[in-house]
Amino acid sequence: MSEHQKPLDLPAAGGAATFTAFGLRAEAVKLGPGLHVVATPIGNLADISLRALSTLAAADAVIAEDTRVTKVLLAHYGIATPLVAYHEHNAAVMRPHLIARLANGAALALVSDAGTPLISDPGYKLVAEALSEGLPVTSVPGASAVLTALVVAGLPTDRFFFEGFLPPKSAARRQRIAALAAIPGTLVFFESPQRVAETLKDLAELLGPREAALARELTKVFETVRRGELPELAATFAAEPPPKGEIVLLVGPPSEGALKIDAEELDRRIAKALETLSVKEAATVIAAETGQPRRKVYARAVELSARNR
Structure with a gap:
């Protein structure tokens, strides 16, 4: 194992992993090794599954985009699992350490600040690399904005x-x-x-x-x-x-079928689009807007653009 792949020295949660839900203390189900991608609430803290709570409690560590945000969620449910920061600014440095830890049999939970991870956050590369190394990746579904x-x-x-x-x-x-x-x-x-x-x-x-x-x-x-x-x-x-x-x-999607517009109206729309868009972009927009064949709109846009030079 190279120096760059040395696993993180993360504290282990002592004793049985537990969480609190509905005012009751529950013991988490033992978690298999691998990367567990866990959806968290997008606003309302009640929007989390019992499986997600059990996973977060039983994991060796929770990989979080912003540990301050995730700490609030864990504290709300009485979960003491250690947190590791993983975000766009440190992802390249942290990823080899996390992969090495997974390769050594750790169970790690990946969360974003809110909602389902990998949607507009850096978790995708971690999941992709884990899979390329043949490491288990499991989804724990839940909230999504x-x-x-x-x-x-x-x-x-x-x-x-x-x-x-x-x-x-x-x-x-x-x-x-x-x-x-x-x-x-x-x-x-x-x-x-x-x-x-x-x-x-x-x-x-x-x-x-x-x-x-x-x-x-x-x-x-x-x-x-x-x-x-x-x-x-x-x-x-x-x-x-x-x-x-x-x-x-x-x-909403573009309207289905071609609009009943005459050549003059089509020209007006194309000319308006050409004020701010290239010929190619204008053709794409007007074809989608009117349902007219793109080839036809593009050809007419070329003519109008050349005429106005």
């Missing part, structure tokens, strides 16, 4: 695409939105309160009057879900102070 928002948004749920965070700069964000425009399913985004008004503006301008929803502080005391067409939501949030808390944005 993506699914929680999806089921209350009132948008189609048969197909959806989770994008995560869009780029912070408007030009890059608009390019990415254009690339997503034709996806035939509900789009799901995470967004910061400070950028949500700008993001809604870009979504409205590029995707048109699609049905959308903004879910805030899900499962918490001040949970709110605001629904409407993108231009309506964009105007509303542009006129208000930035909302507080965790935000999930959802946008």
Whole structure:
């Protein structure tokens, strides 16, 4: 074993592992070796399974994105398992140590700050490396902000695409939105309160009057879900102070079938899109918006772009 693969010297929990639920002290079920990926609450601490509590209590260590956040959860349920920080700033250094510990037969629980790990957090590389080393990886399912928002948004749920965070700069964000425009399913985004008004503006301008929803502080005391067409939501949030808390944005799929629009209206839409997008991006957006064949829209966009040079 190389110096870089020396296992972490983690304190062991003495005696039988226990946790407290419903005011009762329970003994955790003995845990097999391997990496246990554990979903935790996204806000309401009651949204955790008994299996998750038992896993967190019985693990040799809990690998946490922010140990301060996870410490609150463990303390709430009387769990004394030691914590190890694993986040984007130390992941490259910590990963070999964690893999070495797993290879030596440890049972480690991986959590994120909230919800299901690996969704917009650095846990993916740890899981991938563990699997590549032939080490056991087990999922302990539970809360997810993506699914929680999806089921209350009132948008189609048969197909959806989770994008995560869009780029912070408007030009890059608009390019990415254009690339997503034709996806035939509900789009799901995470967004910061400070950028949500700008993001809604870009979504409205590029995707048109699609049905959308903004879910805030899900499962918490001040949970709110605001629904409407993108231009309506964009105007509303542009006129208000930035909302507080965790935000999930959802946008409905493009309309099915081609819109009944004449050549003049198609040209108008293409010309408007070309004011801010490349020919390729404009063609993608307008084809998704109208249901017209992309090849046809692209050819017309090329003509209009050349005419306006």
